[in-house]
Amino acid sequence: VAKFEYSWQWAYQDKFAKAGLTALLGSGFDPGVTSVFAMWLKKHKLDTIRTLDILDCNGGDHGQAFATNFNPEINIREVTAPARHWENGDWIETPALTVRQGFDFEAVGPKNMYLMYHEELESLAKFIPEMERARFWMTFGDAYITHLTVLQNVGMTRIDPVMYEGKEVIPLQFLKAVLPEPASLGATTRGKTNIGDIATGHKDGVEKTYYIFNICDHEDAFAETGNQAISYTTGVPAMIGAALLVQGVWGGAGVFNIEQLDPDPFMAMLNTQGLPWQVRELDRPLDF
């Protein structure tokens, strides 16, 4: 069973330190790149980060009535969990999929995104202690929300076992067996992802807001690797994290979240390894 929290991994700190080994946590896109983005902004553009919003937009269309872009069990558990964001030193919980915000994503267009919990909020709140607010947003189309609501209503997203012909079956795991295999969607997925961070803070006493993001094209990713952009944006950062450890650029004895390590070599490799990023200064902080 997947655990969307770091506590059980952080508990290995002493064992790794004692053994002289390095553990790198969260080296995908989100968590992963989104945390590195935040730390790069803090290193180069801002002295402090007051608010951070992570915006995860998948503008891809796989042509199926309903399918998840990665492991349905993880995806559906994330989306149906209560939303949680960090605000003034506390976690604020709101019911799943109730806070909705429109946003116009470059290269994708306007989408509705929903406040969610995502595990990098836990480590970012720890490693950027001055943050007043940190939120995570993910886009979903209306049809996706309708499908998910129905699956919740009928009990198919439950993770407790149901007795079926004398055998325990977990509804969400059976649903996974019925839904399309995410890997099978690669060949038909069109469109782009746009995932990034918007951070507001001070630099030399002046408030500034920056938007840093990557755009990845599903068809280009599939042409290069045989997998669409969700796999690409997850796999390439994992490779970069591993490469930096192997090369000795990153290291140390203990358990490290990716935001504890120098962002610069990671950011450089993103640009050379197929996930180029852009940074823009915005006129003002987000008004939502």
Next chain:
Amino acid sequence: VAKFEYSWQWAYQDKFAKAGLTALLGSGFDPGVTSVFAMWLKKHKLDTIRTLDILDCNGGDHGQAFATNFNPEINIREVTAPARHWENGDWIETPALTVRQGFDFEAVGPKNMYLMYHEELESLAKFIPEMERARFWMTFGDAYITHLTVLQNVGMTRIDPVMYEGKEVIPLQFLKAVLPEPASLGATTRGKTNIGDIATGHKDGVEKTYYIFNICDHEDAFAETGNQAISYTTGVPAMIGAALLVQGVWGGAGVFNIEQLDPDPFMAMLNTQGLPWQVRELDRPLDF
């Protein structure tokens, strides 16, 4: 596996005839009462039936986001099957849930009903051979349709097995295990059912249209029997059919659909056993 056709039961005709036994087919509400209604109209009000429409309205609300009022496997298979109606000697098939018609049901109010196939059409087309058209309609709310559409989209209404942890699991049967047990809905169901027939035909050379129907109240049914109106309207006609056989009022050697037997004693018992019916002459045939 349920079979929505009579052929395999009709095939027992010779065996039952030879053994001197009576088999009574379709003694519920629909099939059952709806066929008796048609034959009573043909016996008393019409010389011939040109068109017959069976209108099945459940105006009950069980207070759940989604649940079926009887065996979910049967209900969902019926509803997701292509619609089929009898017209000019042929079966006309249309995709499931695509032909929708509003209708104002007495004691319930206006509802959307959908063209469906229902097994009494098979026997009525045989035993009322002059019929030009016979159709079956059932009401569903928009939320029910949305839930069903989603369950179809994700594959949860499939009746072919899916491999799950080395075991074959039929999605629709597993869905049944997850959905509320229909019997559990009785205590919370409010509202009424209104199920009946509209028949147009000639009497003494003049065209006439009759509407014959029963209204059953979910709460009254539950107060009397501990089951809501869906169970009540199914169980009472089964009891009446059995009673007429046991009393020797109905009988014969062989396999009989309920419409082959005299409707009068059955219609009389409906009135005394909790399912009183009403018949009205309408001004004109249905305009849909």
